Amino acid sequence: MIVPSLLLELAPVLVKIFGAFFVVLTLTAYLTLAERKFSAFIQDRIGPNRVGPFGLLQPLADGIKFIFKEDIIPTQAHKLYYILAPALLLVPALMGYAVIPFGDYVEVAGRLIPLQIADVDIGILYVLAIAGLSVYGLFMAGWASNNKYSLLGGLRSSAQMVSYELTLGLSIVGALLVYGTTNLRDIVVQQTAYWQVGSILIPKWGVFLQPLGFLLFLVSAFAESNRLPFDLPEAENELVGGYHTEYGSMKFAMFFMGEYTGMITMSALLTTFFFGGWHVPWLEAAGLSRNVAAILGVGAFCAKTGCFLFLYIWVRWTLPRFRYDQLMKLSWKGVFPLALANVFLTGVCLYLYSRLM
Amino acid sequence: MIGIKKPEQTLMQKIYLPEILRGLAITIRHMLRQKPVTCEYPEKPHVVPPNFRGLHRLIQRPGGRERCVACELCLTACPANCISMVAADPNDPNVEKYPLRYEIDVLRCIYCGFCEEACPCDAIELTPHYEMASSRREDFIFTKDRLLDNNRYVPEGERVSKVRTNETYLRI
């Protein structure tokens, strides 16, 4: 009876993979609508409302439009790289989800199933490594288009990505020192503990332990996912796109999906590192059964991620774009030293803490 | 060359965050409080002020005939030269002269309203009606009959007089 037991092993994993895939891609599509709606509300407009009730079918219409557009490959482009580039941007963005825990364990037919696709010990390193891959997509797109402006755009974006990757990694070192693990599930579990202040229980969320680290990570995450105020790679209105100037049709849509999926990954990471992942504060006291609590936890995770996604959109429609030199200055002279200082301070605090306790 | 000194940034501005929060507060206020300014035009018609200069009409006499006496003052005043007319004798003891043909080429009209200002007998008016799109060029040559017919866009009681009296102008 090897086949059934194998199936039994595989089924939950497959369900989780397809579920996560489905949710993330749908969310990506609807994020474009949310972006347009919220931008409209912020600018005292109504936003798309022609397709379906409140424009809810707009992403569908956009998708159909993208698919039916003519798919042009410039004659001078390097075909292989030109086609590969959008995939190289989208795939790493999607792969990040593999290790992000979106819920606690659920009990199905007597088996405990973790709500996470792969529970790996090097979770953070995996996420950072995968996020680092997306720069290849950007640069390849710029180079393969064989257009000097695209090439410059590609260079511009790679420089930004590389600079901010560094600060992205460095800003969570402090958090890693505190948690003492790179396993994302362990990190969340540690955040479910509480401090007792008088009779109030304060959840031990990362944001309270590492406020500076959180801020630096937030800034780097914005830059890493090419969002305003750091959307130099794109800069539609003054630099006319960049690496994806020569792209059209579904390939262009893939760049877009890559950007939005990257946003969701970063929001999920922010939630996991600094806002207790699926943890609902003070829920333990309610004494709910494991499954109900887990489902509530998934809801909490989605809600927290949604808040960060909203923050992304909100910031985009508030702030102007940084100039390129300001961008680099902020990275190398602002965020980088601060991240180093954060690591140092955290180390000192931890040492003193271990001495005193 | 004149060198312009950049204003010094205060410490608060240099660390960005307070200013960013201020900006975020402004945008969220707009999002939550401000009503959208969008006109949802085809669904909700745009309401124009009463002295809006839109579709022309020839004002009627009580009997239904036009008030115009073919003095050609509007034609002379029109900067776009889009009014043309042929005057004739109506064989009516009360009316000395009347326009046999009176045409406005509204594709050339710039809706300046000079025609109605020039008119000594308040015979022509630009109504607030503005939906006059068509896909045929002929539809934009307003003949006398059409100009008289345009009276259906003004309320029944105002067809024989100017809607916009001086008081309305003053009110606006």
Ligand code: SF4
């Ligand atoms: S509104 Fe101006 S342009 Fe139009 S017919 Fe009258 S005078 Fe001529």
Ligand code: SF4
């Ligand atoms: S100015 Fe008035 S009365 Fe004279 S021709 Fe024009 S519309 Fe008729």
